[in-house]
Amino acid sequence: MLYHLFQYLDRSYDLPGAGMFQYISFRSALAVILALLITITFGQGIIRFMQRRQIGEEIRNLGLEGQLQKRGTPTMGGVMILLAVLVPVLLFGRLDNIYIQLMIVSTVWLGLLGFLDDYIKVFRHNKEGLKGKFKIVGQVGIGIIVGTVMCASPEVVVRDKVVEPVQQIFVDDDGEVIESVTTNRVVMGTESVKTTQTTIPFVKNNEFDYAWFTGGNRVATWILYVLVAIFVVTAVSNGANLTDGLDGLVSGVSAPIVVVLAILAYLSGHIVYADYLNIMYIPGSGELVVFAAAFAGALIGFLWYNSFPAQTFMGDTGSLAIGGIIAVFALCIRKELLLPILCGVFFVESLSVMMQVSYFKYTKRRYGEGRRIFLMSPIHHHYQKKGIFETKIVIRFWIVSMLLSLAALATLKIR
Template sequence: MLYQLLFPLRDRFFAFNVFRYISFRTFSAALTAFVLTLLLLPIFIRKMKNTVHTERISEYVPQGHKKKEGTVTSGGLVFLPVVLISVFLWAIPWNPFVYLSLFVLLYLGILGYVDDRLKKRGHKKGGLSQKAKLFYQSILSAFVLFCICRLYPPEYATSTQVLFFKNVFLELGVFYLLLVIFVFVGTTNAVNLTDGLDGLAAGVSLPPMAVMLVVAYVTGHRILSHYLNILYIPGIGELSVFAGAFIGALTGFLWFNSYPAEVFMGDTGSQALGGSLGILAILTKQEVLLAVAGGLLVIEALSVILQVAYFRSTGGKRIFKKAPLHHHFEEKGWAEPKIVVRFWIISLVFAIIAISTLKIR
């Protein structure tokens, strides 16, 4: 919006020329989202105290979590609108990649909110069933694939870029829909599973989001994409603004979500956050790179899959004391802040590795 209003005035006032730079608008979107989240979250926390938007503690988590009972949840109701506002202010308004990413954000945010409401009102103990979530995520995946086929040349629409090779793409054809579903289901569930300790999900999601910001910028830059042998996609650099807004909002949210947390993001936030990482990877054709950048999220999800599979195949034996993995370390006696900070560090290492692969080709 600001680009449309102020950039045409650059001849009258030269300073407005900065709006042509994606880097400036990305930083501005991040700062706007950060400040708005810092201002709005305290109001939300006060208003939501003693309402249905407070945490219920599951019987399956460590007993130390009982003290979190009553903490305000559904914090995504604040930082998701903040992302929307920041993107509308600083991104080029007619960019189709931005529109599609915002649609995914809203779609999964609403799905997560419905899940939160069902849990808190007690209609369904576990909220939406996994089958229901998979159904709605599959519908989203089909819509995203339809849009991609309209936006991309046929030779790239249903392909994904292979790591470590120059301009090598794996063409999947109709099976690309399965990859899109897998990415959305994987990212949303991985973030949701990781959202079990104060500051954990938000903190470990920041490094992969930063990686996707860099990837979006490079993919939309003709010279840099050619230098790094990455597919050049005109206009996709605007997704840097989207990722920047998310980084700002997440950082502001982390201010109140850090130990001891005053607010949790809930499924409203975790579904939309995971889906946003997914759509950034899908649109930039870097689905495999996201698995590296979000390596910690992958490990958390795998710990649950392995635990369940081993438990069923052995008649009740477990690999971990509890799953996801962060609960295993809690049961071993690690302090919650120590687990969180160490997981942040691991997530940062994965992000550095992911960025390094852009040059190793």
């Protein structure tokens, strides 16, 4: 909003300083500062409001140390995160950018989905919340929207790399030509194209087009890409949701993920850096840095109240949205195949639940009694059962997330 206002003031009245809003770095800095201020300044008021309305967490007794002490802690604090993301983006983002539009829609959609789940738990006193099938429907819905926009929108394009011949001429001291050698070099093309390409990590020529599976059939490629988008959004959203079990865990794990996505978006949206790093150039994707800055600021600001002992929980309002936003962001910059590394903590948390449930059902069927691989799942509860203190588990998971984020960033050069 302010971008468009100051652009007008700069062009029409040459207002001093108005040109600063043209720079992504400047608007990103403003976005992260405002997001932090919103969460820290208004967070206490939101928590008090939830306390007055008795919007508290229903805690099941799972035999975990310190668990029952959290009973009644205000939940639905994810509203703070959503506000701290949307307000800076609406103020400082380019609202005519297709990627910003897609991220705003995804944030609102997934936030409402999580809010509905929390509303049923808190106000309808139904511990199960929104039924799983309805959550899946919501996640499938945003997956269809994202996949269709990425395939159909004329604004979603990339620049292909092209091979051009380079002639090298060698001369002697007298200036006479000794040898002429023609070599090929890969450079960034000048024309933008519609494609369903994505990036494969650790591969030298690391672009892969989903159309390869369909033989270039447009409709079949769209269907395939939509299915991929649905799977990615659902998997990461549910992974973040399962990770939300300890004070400060999800927000602390997600922050380095978002920072790396911001770096990748900036590099992909800058033609010089994209050419130098030999990565896909995605026009307009640099604007996503503003969104990522607001998102990172919101997550860190939320930790002010969510760190141990938590004054508020994010609830599904926050956790479902956080995972879904990360997934959609990765799809926008065509780095969804990097998510198993980047979101490795979410992946392991989900895997631990699937392994536990599958093994329990298998052994119950075979031996008549269900057995478990872990003391409890998701895996962060397994470590709690082993007697490791909550804050130590959380900080170690943060460190793991930072290391995985660095590994994901290293894929720019390690191929």
